[in-house]
Amino acid sequence: xxxxxxxxxxxxxxxxxxxxxVPLALMMLMGFKDSKFIGFPIRSWTxxxxxxxxxxxxxxxxxxxxxxxxxxxxAIALFMGVWIAVALTGRSFWxxxxxxxxxxxxxxxxxxxxxxxxxxxxxxxxMEPGMWAIIWSHAIHNVPxxxxxxxxxxxxxPKSYGExxxxxxxxxxxxxxxxxxxxxxxxxVGGGVFCMLLSFDDFVRSxxxxxxxxxxxxxxxxxxxxxxxxxxxxxxTIVLVLTALLGLWAERSMRGMSKRAAxx
Amino acid sequence: MTKLLMNRRRFLHGTALGAAAxxxxxYLRHGMAQTGGEVNIWTYNNFVxxxxxxxxxxxxxIKVNIRLVDDQGKQFNLLAAEQPNPTVDILTVAGHRYLxxxxxxxxxxxxxxxxxxxxxxxxxxxxxxxxxxxxxxxGAPILSGAEVLAYNTEVVSEEEALTWDTLFSDxxxxxxxxxxxxxxxxxxxxxxxxxxMVEYLGxxxxxxxxxxxxxxxxxxxxxxxxxxxxxGAEVQQMFVNQDIVxxxxxxxxxxxxxxxxxxxxxxxxxxxxxxxxxxxxxxKGAPNADNAYLFLNALLSSPEIGANLSRSSGFISTFKDAxxxxxxxxxxxxxxxxxxxxxxQFFRAEANEMKYGxxxxxxxxxxxx
Amino acid sequence: MTxxxxxxxxxxxxxxxxWGRLSTFGPYTALTDVLLSSPRRQFWVLLTIPILWVFVTHxxxxxxxxNVSLLTNYPPSxxxxxxYTLENYSKFFADSIFITPFIRTLVFxxxxxxxxxxIMYPVAYFLARHVPRNKQMLFLMLLLIPFWxxxxxxxxxxxxxxxxxxxxxxxxxxxxLTERPIPFMYTGFSLSAGIIYLTALYMLMxxxxxxxxxPTSYGExxxxxxxxPWTRFRRxxxxxxxxxxxxxxxxxxxxxxxxxxxxxxxxxxxxTLFSEVIAGFFHVAGDQWPVGAAFSCIxxxxxxxxxxxxxxLMGHLAGRVKK
Numbered sequence: 001x002x003x004x005x006x007x008x009x010x011x012x013x014x015x016x017x018x019x020x021x022v023p024l025a026l027m028m029l030m031g032f033k034d035s036k037f038i039g040f041p042i043r044s045w046t047x048x049x050x051x052x053x054x055x056x057x058x059x060x061x062x063x064x065x066x067x068x069x070x071x072x073x074x075a076i077a078l079f080m081g082v083w084i085a086v087a088l089t090g091r092s093f094w095x096x097x098x099x100x101x102x103x104x105x106x107x108x109x110x111x112x113x114x115x116x117x118x119x120x121x122x123x124x125x126x127m128e129p130g131m132w133a134i135i136w137s138h139a140i141h142n143v144p145x146x147x148x149x150x151x152x153x154x155x156x157x158p159k160s161y162g163e164x165x166x167x168x169x170x171x172x173x174x175x176x177x178x179x180x181x182x183x184x185x186x187x188x189v190g191g192g193v194f195c196m197l198l199s200f201d202d203f204v205r206s207x208x209x210x211x212x213x214x215x216x217x218x219x220x221x222x223x224x225x226x227x228x229x230x231x232x233x234x235x236x237t238i239v240l241v242l243t244a245l246l247g248l249w250a251e252r253s254m255r256g257m258s259k260r261a262a263x264x
Numbered sequence: 265m266t267k268l269l270m271n272r273r274r275f276l277h278g279t280a281l282g283a284a285a286x287x288x289x290x291y292l293r294h295g296m297a298q299t300g301g302e303v304n305i306w307t308y309n310n311f312v313x314x315x316x317x318x319x320x321x322x323x324x325x326i327k328v329n330i331r332l333v334d335d336q337g338k339q340f341n342l343l344a345a346e347q348p349n350p351t352v353d354i355l356t357v358a359g360h361r362y363l364x365x366x367x368x369x370x371x372x373x374x375x376x377x378x379x380x381x382x383x384x385x386x387x388x389x390x391x392x393x394x395x396x397x398x399x400x401x402x403g404a405p406i407l408s409g410a411e412v413l414a415y416n417t418e419v420v421s422e423e424e425a426l427t428w429d430t431l432f433s434d435x436x437x438x439x440x441x442x443x444x445x446x447x448x449x450x451x452x453x454x455x456x457x458x459x460x461m462v463e464y465l466g467x468x469x470x471x472x473x474x475x476x477x478x479x480x481x482x483x484x485x486x487x488x489x490x491x492x493x494x495x496g497a498e499v500q501q502m503f504v505n506q507d508i509v510x511x512x513x514x515x516x517x518x519x520x521x522x523x524x525x526x527x528x529x530x531x532x533x534x535x536x537x538x539x540x541x542x543x544x545x546x547x548k549g550a551p552n553a554d555n556a557y558l559f560l561n562a563l564l565s566s567p568e569i570g571a572n573l574s575r576s577s578g579f580i581s582t583f584k585d586a587x588x589x590x591x592x593x594x595x596x597x598x599x600x601x602x603x604x605x606x607x608x609q610f611f612r613a614e615a616n617e618m619k620y621g622x623x624x625x626x627x628x629x630x631x632x633x
Numbered sequence: 634m635t636x637x638x639x640x641x642x643x644x645x646x647x648x649x650x651x652w653g654r655l656s657t658f659g660p661y662t663a664l665t666d667v668l669l670s671s672p673r674r675q676f677w678v679l680l681t682i683p684i685l686w687v688f689v690t691h692x693x694x695x696x697x698x699x700n701v702s703l704l705t706n707y708p709p710s711x712x713x714x715x716x717y718t719l720e721n722y723s724k725f726f727a728d729s730i731f732i733t734p735f736i737r738t739l740v741f742x743x744x745x746x747x748x749x750x751x752i753m754y755p756v757a758y759f760l761a762r763h764v765p766r767n768k769q770m771l772f773l774m775l776l777l778i779p780f781w782x783x784x785x786x787x788x789x790x791x792x793x794x795x796x797x798x799x800x801x802x803x804x805x806x807x808x809x810l811t812e813r814p815i816p817f818m819y820t821g822f823s824l825s826a827g828i829i830y831l832t833a834l835y836m837l838m839x840x841x842x843x844x845x846x847x848p849t850s851y852g853e854x855x856x857x858x859x860x861x862p863w864t865r866f867r868r869x870x871x872x873x874x875x876x877x878x879x880x881x882x883x884x885x886x887x888x889x890x891x892x893x894x895x896x897x898x899x900x901x902x903x904x905t906l907f908s909e910v911i912a913g914f915f916h917v918a919g920d921q922w923p924v925g926a927a928f929s930c931i932x933x934x935x936x937x938x939x940x941x942x943x944x945x946l947m948g949h950l951a952g953r954v955k956k
Binding site for chain 1 (some may be wrong): 652657665671675676678680682683684686687688690691692693694695697698727752755756758759772774775776777778779780781782783784785786787790791794796798799800803812817826830833837838842843846856862876877878880883884887888890891893899908911912915922925926929932936937
């Protein structure tokens, strides 16, 4: 690569970052507006919207609720997604294409339809609407994304890795845990982040499968009825900061754990 | 029997009172199971005030569960998917959906005899003809809205806003927005037809001819429209962003803009317009119907609650004397001059099957044009 | 699960770690003897659960949708008895009004997918090849931040950026570049800006992971052989990242055919997409669910067929490159 193309690409990257972050900056700014609506000009400023969020138990509860749902559904989706990807990669058998096709379907069914179908299915199997129903539907919806990402990585796993392990006497299960899974971990982190994002932002499934406790998107949609207020912007900003902190903490503690394990 | 047991178990499970109840003597527990329990409500954000809810819970021992909805279509789909054992007792239905809920057998008729405060509702709404279907009443009106012409007062003059024609004038081309379906009904009225299409029941050819005329009118207007929108938040944002200076809208979202000090006003133009009502309804097969009646009666008891509903939604309260509890600007934002109100008719739903059977394809054609 | 692997990987080699102990643990070896004794058994052990999961949880909703799409009315109502019919499907073909948004959606999704690819390729390339490895995670995170904000909130932020009185127009006017505000909102521009915001992530991830694993030595070797930068890109980087391009494009294409909120809120009067049409059948009237479900099936099948064909083509290309 020549220096010029490199600089060009750097510019594109930062321009893209700008494009992503400017709307967010506006959102944060609007949280300080002393009005019931967002937009320019801002005639007077207030801290009330931001302070109000911390005082609003419903918002904090919804945040925790959504977070738990995101983590739980991601765990299930990762477990099933990795299993399916491993089972389907590098094997040819009758019906593989059908299984693969079915695996990917939930990702592309329109939200309303899958939500209503889940609602009816939940009733058929006697599942109460509520947290577990939401987790169940999010997990199913997210499995295809894990499978796609993991399969892409799996196809690049050199065959020699597994063969070497088996030569050393490891059975397929141990080979999987000691060779395949570590090799997949970047894809799993990527797929996991995907799932968390999808679950955290999902409205339609949460609405149809939820009970009387709102997830964060359900609460925000309900608040939106009376207008896009600075309050919603303040909530979103605070949620953004909290998730960023949680992410940093999770990353730190993961690193700490693997370090401790290494010293073990 | 099973129902009572289940309710009680859920109640005990769901509240902090559960532990206390288990610890209390048996006769007390028995008493609580009778007067306590719960009531499940689907409604919009802020429709049931927090302090009212707390007071009701304290006085009756009935736990109030609120599920926030944001859209009539989703609410309908959810309730339909829950049949035949809904989890909801009271739901909030907008006027244009009223008949659809009744037709689909999702609501229970309302026994107004069980509501001693029924008389607190302005009879214009509680005794109006649209409210009685199949000889029964089905809901308690709480708020009323209208299809209005909203305009930015710094750009559009009061005189210009007195006719729907301004919305389609070249002067404000690309600075206007409307909800397509609603505007089609209003334009039928403005052109001297029956926008409810009740008159054309049994004469589908005439109805189809009118709908074609409407379709062609809106296709001709299409180059001038900035946006066909759906939600109140959208039209508010378009006004604030100055993407538009005039729009067809529901009065509620515009009223909240007015009370926030934005230079916007609204009229019911001289050609007339349609109004609709939000009602609280009891679901068919409601698990806690008795508690639902108790709750509704309590809600209807005070004009303050009516004022509160009006304040948070921007719509007009159906409670008698509610306006006494509103501030000057709130009162102004939720009222219209007498001569304008005279031009307001209620949406009627008897001919909806024919009307929307014709309108839905027409809307698709306009959008595809 | 990741944690276990970390421990596993970090387990010291000189003394038996968890896995070493496990492989000599009696009950475990007895179990593996039964389960893994033949390739056939291994196959079934591995596949039973995925197949069960896929058939029970993935197929269920689809069958439900197919079933609904064939009914005369749904949800069930006591006044009308439902029976099976193909009318909901023929409705699509009988009337040309549905074809326009349908074709528009396919064309729009294709253009959008390519645009996203063109924008995201340099971003992913820069990230994977030019950012030092220990900083890549940080740079990647920077791109992921916005996605923790709900879709609708982001869309409204886009509105106050692009509106007539929005930040962009205010900036342009302040700089003296324009006198009257430029109407960005409710055009193809605002629509694309909003959708790319959403789809960028789905393109970035596969591209990044494909580009990241191409060894730098390949390019260096080619350079030693006198290949110019363009040739190196065309002959080495591009072919090796085909897989990432294929999965990124598939994801973005499938997602953009089904997107609803963004087109409705940011699009203009002439940009109606098929998902809006479908949503209309669910929102407007009660017994139009069957038509909505039938139309969804049509869209779904078309989108799957197209992306299947696209992937075949890419597989073919990738195969040729390898030779």
